[in-house]
Amino acid sequence: MAQIVGLAFPFGYVDGQFPGSSSDDVSILDAIRQIIETARFERFMRPSSGSNVLKLLFSNNDALLRARLTEEIKRSLREQEKRIDVVRVAVSTQSDSQIVFDIFYKRLGGVLRATIPVDRTVNSE
Helix, strand or coil: CCCCEEECCCCCCECCECCCEEEHHHHHHHHHHHHHHCECCCCCCCCCCCECHHHHCCCCCCHHHHHHHHHHHHHHHHHHCCCCEEEEEEEEEEECCEEEEEEEEEECCEEEEEEEEEECCCCCC
16 A cells, blocks of 8 residues: 655654654544634645635534535535545534534545544634
């Protein structure tokens, strides 16, 4: 099985190397997190990268919000992370200020899961 290597997220020293690197499933999890936590049009030369997840978080916390977040995550990952195939996305409320995304995806024949908590109290500006 081929090894996947990428930059560690968040950027910093890993084992004395800068920038640090991550491999295999950690690299994919880092990429998923970067896509979800990067706002559309935030990157100057790549305006289509990222997602609208952070913008949606300030809507009412109801079934409609969870459905919109689910579709936004699926769309963003399908367009930007070619190493995986998203099987299912589950959005749940951890507390009043935190929403958790459970992303089930396939890579190289197996179904894996990424759980990403996002704090709703972070300012979107």
